[in-house]
Amino acid sequence: MATSDQTAMSTSAKTPAAEAAHPVDRSSWPLWEVFVRSARGLSHVHAGSLHAPDAEMAVRNARDLYTRRNEGVSLWVVPASAIVASDPDAKGAFFESPQGKDYRHAMYYKKSEGVKHL
Amino acid sequence: MATQTDVRDLHAVGSEEDQAGQAYFDKIIADDSRIEPADWMPEGYRKTLTRQISQHAHSEIIGMQPEANFITRAPSLKRKAILMAKVQDEAGHGLYLYSAAETLGTPREELFDQLLTGKAKYSSIFNYPALTWADMGAIGWLVDGAAIVNQVPLCRASYGPYGRAMVRVCKEESFHQRQGFEILLELANGTEAQKQMAQDAINRFYAPALMMFGPNDDESPNSQQSMRWNIKRFSNDELRQRFVGMIQEQVKVLGLTLPDDQIRFNEETGKWEYGELDWNEFYEVLKGRGPCNAQRMERRREAHENGAWVREAASAYAAKQSQKAQVA
Ligand SMILES: [Fe+2]
Ligand SMILES: [Fe+2]
Ligand SMILES: [Fe+2]
Numbered sequence: 001m002a003t004s005d006q007t008a009m010s011t012s013a014k015t016p017a018a019e020a021a022h023p024v025d026r027s028s029w030p031l032w033e034v035f036v037r038s039a040r041g042l043s044h045v046h047a048g049s050l051h052a053p054d055a056e057m058a059v060r061n062a063r064d065l066y067t068r069r070n071e072g073v074s075l076w077v078v079p080a081s082a083i084v085a086s087d088p089d090a091k092g093a094f095f096e097s098p099q100g101k102d103y104r105h106a107m108y109y110k111k112s113e114g115v116k117h118l
Numbered sequence: 119m120a121t122q123t124d125v126r127d128l129h130a131v132g133s134e135e136d137q138a139g140q141a142y143f144d145k146i147i148a149d150d151s152r153i154e155p156a157d158w159m160p161e162g163y164r165k166t167l168t169r170q171i172s173q174h175a176h177s178e179i180i181g182m183q184p185e186a187n188f189i190t191r192a193p194s195l196k197r198k199a200i201l202m203a204k205v206q207d208e209a210g211h212g213l214y215l216y217s218a219a220e221t222l223g224t225p226r227e228e229l230f231d232q233l234l235t236g237k238a239k240y241s242s243i244f245n246y247p248a249l250t251w252a253d254m255g256a257i258g259w260l261v262d263g264a265a266i267v268n269q270v271p272l273c274r275a276s277y278g279p280y281g282r283a284m285v286r287v288c289k290e291e292s293f294h295q296r297q298g299f300e301i302l303l304e305l306a307n308g309t310e311a312q313k314q315m316a317q318d319a320i321n322r323f324y325a326p327a328l329m330m331f332g333p334n335d336d337e338s339p340n341s342q343q344s345m346r347w348n349i350k351r352f353s354n355d356e357l358r359q360r361f362v363g364m365i366q367e368q369v370k371v372l373g374l375t376l377p378d379d380q381i382r383f384n385e386e387t388g389k390w391e392y393g394e395l396d397w398n399e400f401y402e403v404l405k406g407r408g409p410c411n412a413q414r415m416e417r418r419r420e421a422h423e424n425g426a427w428v429r430e431a432a433s434a435y436a437a438k439q440s441q442k443a444q445v446a
Contacts, residue, residue: 029433031220048283049217051226053436065210068203069290088156 030079032058034066037074044076052077147348152278155221163347166340167277168222169238170349175215176233177241180414182208184248185257193251200297201254207294211287218279234419242400243330245408252305252312252319258298260320260327260365266291267361268331276348299368306372313374320369321377328392329400331358337397363390 029051035044047066052058058077066072086094102108112118139158146153153159182205189205192198220226232238243261248254269291272284305316332338332354344350352360366381380393402408 048214048286050213053432054439057432057436065213068206068210085156088154 029053030081032062032077033080033083034058034062035076035078036062036066036072038072040073044074047071049080147276147346150276150348152281153276154278162343163277164222166344166347167280167349168219168224170344171215171219171222171280171283172224172229172232173239173241175212175219175229176238177244178208178212178215179233180240180244180418181261182212183414183417184244184246184410185254187248188251188254191251192254197301204258204294204297207290211290214283214286218277218283221279230422234415234422236406236415239404241330242403242408243326244414245403245410246322246326247410249322250315250319252302252315253323255298255301255305255316256319256323258294258296259302259368260298260323261330262291262294262298263365264327264330264361266295267357267364271351271357272349274348274351280349299372302372302374306374316372317374320374324377325395328358328362329395329397331355331361333397333400358392359390362392366390 030053031049032052032055033049034047036047037044047062050058050061050065052061055077059075062075062077067075098104136158140160143153143157143159143163146157153163185201185208186205189198189201192201216226216229219229229238233240243264248257266288269284269288273281273288275281275284302316302320305312307313332341335341335353335355338354341350341353345353362381363383366376369376378393380391382391383389384391403411406412
């Protein structure tokens with residue numbers, strides 16, 4: 001699944017710089033989630049994340065970090081803060097509705113088993 | 119180092135929410151499934167992982183130094199390109215791992231700080247000097263080799279982001295080991311002096327590489343907790359024995375030897391045995407008194423400070439661009 005590893009922590013990653021000595025400290029660089037399309041015709045898949053000051057640098061760094069061996073033909077970078085995730089505390093409840101709905105799967109229909117091209 | 123309190127944390131009894139979280143966590147671990155960043159987890163688990171993953175990240179970053187020192191002295195353009203690619207990979211490994219560590223809640227800047235101030239440890243192996251070109255071979259074969267044996271089981275670590283980072287790392291490590299082995303193979307088939315140089319490098323890196331797996335099992339109380347949490351899958355000694363079995367076979371292809379005449383396969387236990395390791399030396403190096411500790415730390419701080427202007431310029435440029443975009 002292409003959910004973000006870091007979404008849950010994106011707030012803490014943006015806490016102000018620990019050291020006052022560095023006014024533009026790296027911790028103030030936003031976090032970006034990186035998605036890589038490995039070949040034409042396939043989806044972009046979450047590869048990991050990185051810090052970068054802006055989108056352009058994020059794309060360049062993503063290339064260097066996640067595609068050193070032809071792993072991709074296309075990259076997406078998304079600010080981690082822009083990702084909205086389902087409530088982790090909802091656990092199963094949010095996804096439970098398909099339970100007891102086996103009839104949504106072809107496997108449910110047994111009588112037609114063995115009928116050709118069906 | 120983890121303390122006894124970490125162990126107790128596993129069964130911490132707190133609020134109802136904590137109890138429900140603990141029950142869910144226990145079930146995930148029992149099912150050998152994965153914990154993700156937003157899940158409830160015991161404090162000890164979070165602490166152990168933050169320490170382990172960040173130390174691993176620091177090791178990758180510090181580990182760039184002994185090999186980077188040889189880039190300008192590589193004997194051919196091909197070897198130079200290979201070495202640069204390897205060192206670049208190690209930087210990548212560090213970044214994957216910092217990303218994974220950060221998901222546990224400690225910001226990256228804080229992790230960097232722990233390394234730069236000497237609060238955090240890194241693998242003791244990188245406090246040994248690389249003296250000759252043959253050391254590039256011994257490092258690739260033995261150091262990356264030991265790392266692979268250690269890291270393959272970590273791909274199944276119960277913490278999702280750590281396991282996924284290790285999958286990526288392991289895919290890249292096998293080229294590291296092979297290029298090292300081939301450096302040694304070439305030297306071993308060269309002149310008598312080259313062969314001697316290769317043997318000397320193996321002699322110096324053999325014991326430190328074996329110590330990369332950590333203290334003997336009876337000296338490593340935290341291992342058991344890590345194994346209960348499905349972070350660690352095999353004990354230090356199990357992994358070390360496995361590694362000895364592999365390299366004692368591989369060294370024959372080189373026509374060289376390992377500096378240990380007590381290596382033997384114990385038919386009864388089905389395990390490889392080896393000579394006693396100098397654990398005093400291990401702890402000395404770990405405490406900062408190894409041959410290169412000071413140099414490695416100094417070089418790291420220097421690199422961080424010398425890179426400050428680049429980070430500042432990138433931030434300034436980004437700020438300017440976003441201002442322009444707002445005006446437009
Ligand atoms: Fe590495
Ligand atoms: Fe490594
Ligand atoms: Fe490596």
